[in-house]
Amino acid sequence: MIISNALSLAVREIRRNLLRSGLTTLGVVIGIAAVIAMVNLGEGATTRVTGDIASLGRNLIIVSPGGDHNSGPGTTAPPFDVADAESIAREIPGVVAVAAVSSQLAVAVYGNANWPTSVLGTDNAYFDVREWSVERGRVFDAGELQAGKAVCVIGETVALELFGFQDPIGASIRFHKLSCKVIGVLDAKGQSSFGQDQDDLIILPLRTFQRRLTGNQDVALIFVSARSGQLTGKVQQDVTALMRERRHIPPGQQSNFQVSDMKEIVNMVESATGILTALLGAIAGISLLVGGIGIMNIMLVSVTERTQEIGIRLAIGAMERDVLMQFLVEAMVLSSIGGIFGVGLGLACSAIVGHYLDTPFVFNPLIIIVAVGFSCLVGVVFGYMPARRAARLNPIDALRHE
Amino acid sequence: MTNARRIKATGSSPLIRLRGLTKVYGQGEAAVHALAGIDLDIHDGEFVAVMGPSGSGKSTCMNIIGCLDVPTSGEYHFRGVEVDSLSSNQQALLRRHYLGFVFQGFNLLRRTTALENVELPLLYRGFGSSERRELALAALDSVGLTGWETHTASELSGGQQQRVAVARAIVTRPAVLLADEPTGNLDSTHGREIMDLLTEFNVSLGITIIMVTHEPYMAAYAQREIHFLDGRIQQDEARSLRGVRR
Ligand SMILES: Nc1ncnc2c1ncn2[C@@H]1O[C@H](COP(=O)(O)OP(=O)(O)OP(=O)(O)O)[C@@H](O)[C@H]1O
Ligand SMILES: [Mg+2]
Numbered sequence: 016m017i018i019s020n021a022l023s024l025a026v027r028e029i030r031r032n033l034l035r036s037g038l039t040t041l042g043v044v045i046g047i048a049a050v051i052a053m054v055n056l057g058e059g060a061t062t063r064v065t066g067d068i069a070s071l072g073r074n075l076i077i078v079s080p081g082g083d084h085n086s087g088p089g090t091t092a093p094p095f096d097v098a099d100a101e102s103i104a105r106e107i108p109g110v111v112a113v114a115a116v117s118s119q120l121a122v123a124v125y126g127n128a129n130w131p132t133s134v135l136g137t138d139n140a141y142f143d144v145r146e147w148s149v150e151r152g153r154v155f156d157a158g159e160l161q162a163g164k165a166v167c168v169i170g171e172t173v174a175l176e177l178f179g180f181q182d183p184i185g186a187s188i189r190f191h192k193l194s195c196k197v198i199g200v201l202d203a204k205g206q207s208s209f210g211q212d213q214d215d216l217i218i219l220p221l222r223t224f225q226r227r228l229t230g231n232q233d234v235a236l237i238f239v240s241a242r243s244g245q246l247t248g249k250v251q252q253d254v255t256a257l258m259r260e261r262r263h264i265p266p267g268q269q270s271n272f273q274v275s276d277m278k279e280i281v282n283m284v285e286s287a288t289g290i291l292t293a294l295l296g297a298i299a300g301i302s303l304l305v306g307g308i309g310i311m312n313i314m315l316v317s318v319t320e321r322t323q324e325i326g327i328r329l330a331i332g333a334m335e336r337d338v339l340m341q342f343l344v345e346a347m348v349l350s351s352i353g354g355i356f357g358v359g360l361g362l363a364c365s366a367i368v369g370h371y372l373d374t375p376f377v378f379n380p381l382i383i384i385v386a387v388g389f390s391c392l393v394g395v396v397f398g399y400m401p402a403r404r405a406a407r408l409n410p411i412d413a414l415r416h417e
Numbered sequence: 418m419t420n421a422r423r424i425k426a427t428g429s430s431p432l433i434r435l436r437g438l439t440k441v442y443g444q445g446e447a448a449v450h451a452l453a454g455i456d457l458d459i460h461d462g463e464f465v466a467v468m469g470p471s472g473s474g475k476s477t478c479m480n481i482i483g484c485l486d487v488p489t490s491g492e493y494h495f496r497g498v499e500v501d502s503l504s505s506n507q508q509a510l511l512r513r514h515y516l517g518f519v520f521q522g523f524n525l526l527r528r529t530t531a532l533e534n535v536e537l538p539l540l541y542r543g544f545g546s547s548e549r550r551e552l553a554l555a556a557l558d559s560v561g562l563t564g565w566e567t568h569t570a571s572e573l574s575g576g577q578q579q580r581v582a583v584a585r586a587i588v589t590r591p592a593v594l595l596a597d598e599p600t601g602n603l604d605s606t607h608g609r610e611i612m613d614l615l616t617e618f619n620v621s622l623g624i625t626i627i628m629v630t631h632e633p634y635m636a637a638y639a640q641r642e643i644h645f646l647d648g649r650i651q652q653d654e655a656r657s658l659r660g661v662r663r
Contacts (some may be wrong), residue, residue: 020540031528327524330485331538331585332513334506407505410512411485414524 021337025345035347038313039398043353043390044360050386051361051379052368053299057292059365059374064288066375067207068281072145074247075277078103078237078254092271094233097221099261103239107253109246114140115234117224122188123217125177132173134190134217136224144240152184152199155220163222164201168199170214188217193227194217247276303386307393314397319416322405326413329406336405339399346398350391357390358383430497431458432593432625433482438491440477451477452488453648459627461592464619466636469645474563475629476521476597478645482627483518484508513541517591519599521583521629525570531557531577532566533653535571535585543588556588557581559614561607575602583611587618594618596628600635612638 029036080092080098100115116137123130135141139154149168159166167188174183183197183376195217204213224231241250255274264270325338369376405413440452451474459465467475480486481493484500493500495511503511512518517538525534535553544552557566560580570578579602587595590632594615599609616638620626630636 024540027533323524324526327526328537328541329509330483330512330518330520331525332509332516332541334509334513334541336506337541409486411480414485414520 021340021344024341024349025348028341029348032317035313035317039310039349039394040353040356042306042309042313043350043394044306044357045309046393047305047354047383047386048360048364048388049302050296051307051383052313052364053295054292055361055365055377055379056368056372056374057288057295058379059369060372061285061288061292062377063374065281065285066285066294068277069138071277072240074241074244074249074365075144075275076239076241076251076254076274078239078240078258078274079235080272093262094235095237095272096232099258100234100237102257102261103237103254106257107239107250109242109250109253110239112140112143112238112240114138114144114238115221115236116141116238117221117229117233117235119224119228120147121217121228123173123177123188123190125183125186125188128177128179130173130176132170132217132222134219135229136219136221136228138221141218141238144238145206148202149199150202151182152197154199160220160222163220163226165193165195165223165227166198166220167195168218169197170200170201170216170218171203172212173217174200191228192218197221204371221389223309236273238333244278245365248277253278276287303389306390310390310393311397314401318401318405321402322408322413322416324410325402325405326410326416329410329413335406339403342402343395343399346395347391349398350394353394354387354391361386420640423575430494432461432496433457433459434465434492434494434497435478436492437477437481438481438487438493439489440481441489445496450648451483452491455491455648455650456634457643457650457653459625462619462623462625464616464626464639465628465639465643467627467640467645468631468633468636469651473645474648475645477648479518479595479597479627482593483516484512485518487521504567515592517586517589517594519579519582519586519594519596521597521601523570523578525578525581525585527571528569530567530569531562531573531581531584534570534581535588538585552588553584556584559587560584561610576604576607580607580611583614587614587624590618590622591624593625593627596626598629598631600630600632605634608632608635624638 078095080094095115097115100113104110104113114137116135118133119134121132121134123132123134138160142148142154150171152168154168155166158164169177169183169188177183177188178186183200185197187194187196189195201214201218207213219228221234239250239254241247251274258272258274259270262271295328321342328338329335362378366376405416408416435455435457438455438457439450442449442521453474455474455478456633467479469475477486481488484495485653487501495515500508500511526537531551532550535556536549539549539552554563554566557563560583562577562580562584565573565577571582579599583596583599586596596615599615600611603611612635615626615628619626626639628635628639636642639656640655641655643650
């Protein structure tokens with residue numbers, strides 16, 4: 016029997032049994048759509064979180080005072096100072112930028128508007144390590160840094176909250192009795208995946224910050240940017256050694272500071288979201304399986320009816336292979352229709368949900384192939400296997416099947 | 418197809434030849450000897466009526482002749498070819514090209530229209546769609562079902578279904594027509610119409626007909642009457658005259 020005949024027979028059978036065909040197709044659609052949506056969403060989330068962490072700055076190493084969790088309560092580690100940062104920049108090879116940072120919370124006031132935010136004291140190296148640039152205005156000049164002038168660069172959120180649509184450049188804002196001229200507005204970075212608004216800050220020269228706000232020489236954090244990703248491990252070691260020396264920590268004693276490599280954090284987060292993706296994938300796999308069982312059920316329920324049909328066909332002259340061809344084509348047509356709708360639905364779901372979760376849309380062809388392949392396999396196997404068994408019976412046994 | 422075509426009449430051997438044919442259902446104490454040794458020759462062009470009480474093995478024998486079932490023991494030759502030696506594909510081709518079967522229980526595809534049911538054997542014979550349609554319409558017309566073509570089998574009465582089954586069996590003009598109580602569900606008027614149709618096929622086209630019936634006046638259309646009893650042939654008599662029709 017020719018293929019076109021088998022195809023027209025199959026299409027006719029599908030139309031004749033719309034309910035059965037529809038349910039079978041539905042099983043395929045749901046299975047495929049679930050897998051694609053789950054996996055795509057998981058990957059979207061991973062991409063977003065790791066992207067966020069990377070936006071902190073590339074090859075970034077953060078040096079902070081304080082021991083690890085083992086250090087007893089009440090032990091306060093001495094802070095760093097500018098000299099520590101300078102020695103890192105001077106003595107450790109492979110370092111491109113070092114920024115000493117201190118911060119404080121403050122309520123900024125401009126005219127009638129006031130806005131609670133955090134104030135950072137640092138220098139221009141901070142913009143380098145965080146790969147951040149000003150959108151309007153400029154960064155600090157050497158004189159301002161040196162002299163500790165009352166100038167500041169503000170984040171997008173602060174600009175909006177205090178100035179609305181006015182131009183902040185040149186205006187003076189006040190906080191902690193300090194009146195400070197705005198010289199630049201930073202590019203918007205948006206929210207981090209931890210829900211923190213990265214644009215909600217005011218940056219002052221470190222010297223200004225120390226003199227006018229804290230009155231001491233302390234530095235809270237040192238940001239170090241390594242020249243390349245391969246160098247971060249080495250730089251981390253060197254910084255640790257250097258700081259132990261500068262802080263006079265005898266060998267064998269625990270450090271009273273931490274040096275963390277952002278790459279490690281990225282890796283950690285990546286593995287965590289990887290687990291999430293795997294988990295979603297597993298749930299999706301179960302829906303695929305359930306869809307498959309649905310298909311199987313429908314196919315098996317109709318076996319009696321179909322066995323009788325096969326008996327009739329055999330009795331009036333169909334060969335085993337004619338019958339098999341018909342059933343195979345039928346199963347494939349149903350699976351393909353289900354596959355197309357399943358992929359469409361899965362992609363649409365991941366796009367829509369991804370839009371609301373604000374995660375990027377990730378297109379993963381492999382998962383589509385796996386999902387479609389599996390569902391079609393189930394559809395074909397369970398459409399085909401009972402047919403094959405029936406087609407091998409004596410026609411009279413197939414006819415009498417109950 | 419070529420294999421089946423090779424089944425040619427070999428010399429004077431009968432069209433159908435059964436020797437020591439038995440069929441046993443079940444095992445041990447519960448075994449039912451549906452056929453307990455059948456010897457039978459049927460020649461080309463014969464019109465044979467098979468009679469006998471219910472459960473005497475008529476349908477069982479018809480199914481074996483129709484290559485739908487296999488005997489427990491004994492031989493079945495179709496035109497000198499031993500059917501048991503044919504592969505299942507060859508048997509399918511034998512059914513496709515030589516045999517037409519009217520089942521006691523009709524066995525139509527239920528959700529399929531009368532027309533498509535009748536077209537089905539033509540489909541497997543490789544006829545084109547317009548030819549299939551034309552032949553199927555003619556066959557339905559000959560059993561008096563013009564106007565019912567687009568009704569599905571499940572929408573038809575028992576008698577109408579039976580006539581669709583007859584149309585499906587004769588639409589291919591098979592060499593042998595096996596009819597298991599083809600008029601069992603029909604009133605005598607429709608029954609006689611079907612019998613006239615079969616007789617015409619037998620006389621003008623030389624189609625061999627083996628027909629199971631419980632009605633003597635139906636059997637009277639045949640040239641030969643075989644009586645089954647408890648799985649054996651009890652009586653096998655030829656009629657010199659075609660029965661007293663009407
Ligand atoms: N599939 C089967 N399994 C078991 N026993 C069977 C089967 N088919 C038929 N039989 C038995 O074989 C015997 C002959 O059955 P068969 O159908 O040939 O009778 P029949 O002469 O056609 O009867 P009827 O006139 O009622 O159609 C019966 O006793 C029946 O019970
Ligand atoms: Mg019977």
